[in-house]
Amino acid sequence: MTHATSQPCGEFMPSPRLLLGPGPSLVHPRVLRAMAAPLLGHLDPAFLQLMNEIQTMLRSVFRTDNRFTIALSGTGSAGMEALLVNLVEPGDAVIVGVNGVFGSRMATVVERCGGTPIRLEAPWGRIIEPDDVKAALARSGPVKAVALVHAETSTGAWQPLEPIGALCREYGALFIVDAVTSLAGLPLKVDAWGIDACYSGTQKCLSCPPGLAPLTLNERALAAIRRRATACRSWYLDLSLIADYWEEGTRAYHHTAPISMLYGLREALRLVAEEGLEARFARHRLHSQALGAGLEALGLRPFAQEGHRLPSLTCATLPAGLDDAAVRTALLQRFQIEIGGGLGPLRGRVWRIGLMGESAQRSHVLTLLAALEELALEQGGPAQPGTALAAAARVYAGCGEPAPSTRTSGEREKACS
Numbered sequence: 255m256t257h258a259t260s261q262p263c264g265e266f267m268p269s270p271r272l273l274l275g276p277g278p279s280l281v282h283p284r285v286l287r288a289m290a291a292p293l294l295g296h297l298d299p300a301f302l303q304l305m306n307e308i309q310t311m312l313r314s315v316f317r318t319d320n321r322f323t324i325a326l327s328g329t330g331s332a333g334m335e336a337l338l339v340n341l342v343e344p345g346d347a348v349i350v351g352v353n354g355v356f357g358s359r360m361a362t363v364v365e366r367c368g369g370t371p372i373r374l375e376a377p378w379g380r381i382i383e384p385d386d387v388k389a390a391l392a393r394s395g396p397v398k399a400v401a402l403v404h405a406e407t408s409t410g411a412w413q414p415l416e417p418i419g420a421l422c423r424e425y426g427a428l429f430i431v432d433a434v435t436s437l438a439g440l441p442l443k444v445d446a447w448g449i450d451a452c453y454s455g456t457q458k459c460l461s462c463p464p465g466l467a468p469l470t471l472n473e474r475a476l477a478a479i480r481r482r483a484t485a486c487r488s489w490y491l492d493l494s495l496i497a498d499y500w501e502e503g504t505r506a507y508h509h510t511a512p513i514s515m516l517y518g519l520r521e522a523l524r525l526v527a528e529e530g531l532e533a534r535f536a537r538h539r540l541h542s543q544a545l546g547a548g549l550e551a552l553g554l555r556p557f558a559q560e561g562h563r564l565p566s567l568t569c570a571t572l573p574a575g576l577d578d579a580a581v582r583t584a585l586l587q588r589f590q591i592e593i594g595g596g597l598g599p600l601r602g603r604v605w606r607i608g609l610m611g612e613s614a615q616r617s618h619v620l621t622l623l624a625a626l627e628e629l630a631l632e633q634g635g636p637a638q639p640g641t642a643l644a645a646a647a648r649v650y651a652g653c654g655e656p657a658p659s660t661r662t663s664g665e666r667e668k669a670c671s
């Protein structure tokens with residue numbers, strides 16, 4: 255065995271990419287700058303103050319008063335695992351909506367926690383019908399929880415949540431929601447919708463690098479944790495231990511907080527607050543409409559069920575003759591644009607284009623459509639030059655909102671920026 259001669263590597267400085275895949279999304283320079291601030295110790299009073307600020311801002315994006323609202327160390331999947339390993343005890347049954355990769359992952363994690371997932375399935379691209387949740391609750395006997403994915407990133411389906419919270423209460427079950435691709439990108443009201451426990455990730459609509467999982471639990475969920483007969487099977491993700499670090503007055507060491515990540519999240523949350531949630535949701539809607547119009551002009555069809563398509567993630571079926579791998583490779587190499595391919599059974603059949611947070615901007619939509627148009631034409635696709643851009647431009651001209659003529663031009667400009 256010989257070891258490679260140890261020439262030091264050069265500085266790693268990749269050329270910027272236009273990140274329009276299923277995550278990570280683009281990050282605002284202010285977030286990157288915040289992450290370069292000097293390190294503090296994780297028990298430094300200045301850092302504890304930053305944690306309080308993050309909690310306050312997270313409560314407002316989750317639309318909750320839950321005291322237990324934190325940013326967990328780890329990515330979105332750590333948030334999923336943390337909620338399930340704390341709430342699900344061995345032997346517990348959990349109804350899990352499975353209509354894509356992430357619902358399926360939740361069912362797997364329930365099993366790993368010693369629970370029994372009751373898989374409530376729908377075809378990929380379709381939502382889990384609230385009536386089917388009701389029927390499942392009625393026939394299943396007592397279940398610990400119902401777990402649903404708000405924004406199924408593998409299919410682009412937008413799951414309705416509003417009716418489910420009341421059903422869960424009626425049947426004495428907790429309501430657990432995956433909001434990884436929805437938080438700060440589309441409406442989510444944890445308290446008003448009766449969601450007991452909810453998790454997200456930082457690298458989707460919050461536009462922060464991956465590494466933290468914002469999560470929130472209400473009193474009902476915390477009581478279920480306190481009632482556990484056995485200790486949580488995970489030490490690292492044990493929320494009762496983690497609570498002692500986030501709780502003002504206690505602040506007991508559990509594990510070292512990822513300091514710089516939390517700096518970044520604080521700045522990302524400040525950007526969300528400056529924009530305002532409603533304006534941010536409207537921006538996601540507008541740009542996804544323009545993208546959808548442009549893709550249709552190129553012969554791509556929306557994959558998810560009509561009326562339930564996510565603004566943050568567009569999943570589109572490729573037309574025959576368009577070579578998935580060749581186009582995505584050319585997009586990355588020639589144009590530095592990343593989009594996502596299909597997962598599992600959708601591999602080679604769909605593209606997944608994310609317009610999340612900073613990525614949801616007119617210039618990015620137009621850049622992507624122009625590049626796709628060029629590549630589709632090279633492949634002998636059906637597009638006439640300019641059709642995709644023209645279709646997007648028509649959406650922007652009307653801003654995709656009803657009755658733009660009733661607004662002043664100043665208002666229109668604002669909505670279209």
Ligand SMILES: *Cc1c(COP(=O)(O)O)cnc(C)c1O
Nearest residue numbers: 329330331356405407434435455
């Ligand atoms: C991305 C994603 C996850 C997993 O998050 P990671 O940060 O990749 O661990 C979970 N659920 C949904 C819906 C996602 O889109």
